[in-house]
Amino acid sequence: MRSLIALFLAFFSHHVVQAQPPIRPKLTVTPLNEQVYVHTTYGMYGKTPFPSNGLIIKTKDGVVLVDTGWDTDTNTDNTRDLLQWVSSNLHQPVRLCIVTHAHEDRVGGISELHKSGIRVVSTPLTARKSVKLGFESPEGILPADTTFKIGREPIRCYFPGEGHTSDNIVVWLPNQKILYGGCLVKSVVAFGMGNLADANVNAWAGSMRKVLSQFETARVVVPGHQDWGDTKALAHTLQMVEKCMASQK
Incomplete structure (x- = not known):
C-alpha cells in the first residue's frame, strides 16, 4: 500500500512540476565600458522567456536610459528593478529616458519612470502610438535626426525609416562608438524576423542601408534582443530582411 501511495505522489509531483509556468529571469546589467551598460530584462515570447536590451549611460550630470525594462501596463517590476540597480550601483539620479518605439519592451515601464519624476522622450509618432496601446505618453519632442548633450555626452537619435515599426529610431553615442539599434537591428x-505585426518589411532594407552608411565606424552594436557585437549585426539584419522580402514575392 505504501509503495502505491509513493508511486502516486511521485507521479503527481512530476506533473505539477511540468505544469508550472516558466520563470522569467531577473534583470541583468552588463558593462560595455566605464560609462555605458546594457540592461537586459525578460518578457514572454509565446511561452518562452526572451531577453530585451536597453542602455544605461552614465554622464557627469546623471544617468540616461535608452528604453524601459520589458514591462506591461499592469506590471512594471522590470523597470523598478532597473531604477534600483542604478541607484545602488551608480549612485546617480536618472535624468532622462529615450524610448525607441511603441512596443511594450520599450515603453512598458514609462509609468514607473513617471512615478519617480523621470522625463521620458520619444518621437511624436511613438508618443501617439504609446497612448493607443494603453501606456502613458512620453514627451513626443524628438525630431527625425537630433543630437543633444547631457553631462557633456553627445547622444544622437536618428530615424532611418520604417522597418520593425513605423517609428523605430536608433541611438548613437559618437564618443563611445556605440550604436543602439533597438528592434530595427x-x-x-x-x-x-520576430514580431512583424507592425513591420514594414519593404522599407526595412532601405532603412538598414542608411544605418550601415551612417554608423559604419561603430565598435559596438546593441540590438533590441539577444547578443550584441559589432557591425556584423547590421549586415546580418539586411541579409535577413532581403530574404524575408524575397520569400513574400
Whole structure:
C-alpha cells in the first residue's frame, strides 16, 4: 500500500512540476565600458522567456536610459528593478529616458519612470502610438535626426525609416562608438524576423542601408534582443530582411 501511495505522489509531483509556468529571469546589467551598460530584462515570447536590451549611460550630470525594462501596463517590476540597480550601483539620479518605439519592451515601464519624476522622450509618432496601446505618453519632442548633450555626452537619435515599426529610431553615442539599434537591428544569433505585426518589411532594407552608411565606424552594436557585437549585426539584419522580402514575392 505504501509503495502505491509513493508511486502516486511521485507521479503527481512530476506533473505539477511540468505544469508550472516558466520563470522569467531577473534583470541583468552588463558593462560595455566605464560609462555605458546594457540592461537586459525578460518578457514572454509565446511561452518562452526572451531577453530585451536597453542602455544605461552614465554622464557627469546623471544617468540616461535608452528604453524601459520589458514591462506591461499592469506590471512594471522590470523597470523598478532597473531604477534600483542604478541607484545602488551608480549612485546617480536618472535624468532622462529615450524610448525607441511603441512596443511594450520599450515603453512598458514609462509609468514607473513617471512615478519617480523621470522625463521620458520619444518621437511624436511613438508618443501617439504609446497612448493607443494603453501606456502613458512620453514627451513626443524628438525630431527625425537630433543630437543633444547631457553631462557633456553627445547622444544622437536618428530615424532611418520604417522597418520593425513605423517609428523605430536608433541611438548613437559618437564618443563611445556605440550604436543602439533597438528592434530595427537583429542580433547575429537571430535567424527569425520576430514580431512583424507592425513591420514594414519593404522599407526595412532601405532603412538598414542608411544605418550601415551612417554608423559604419561603430565598435559596438546593441540590438533590441539577444547578443550584441559589432557591425556584423547590421549586415546580418539586411541579409535577413532581403530574404524575408524575397520569400513574400
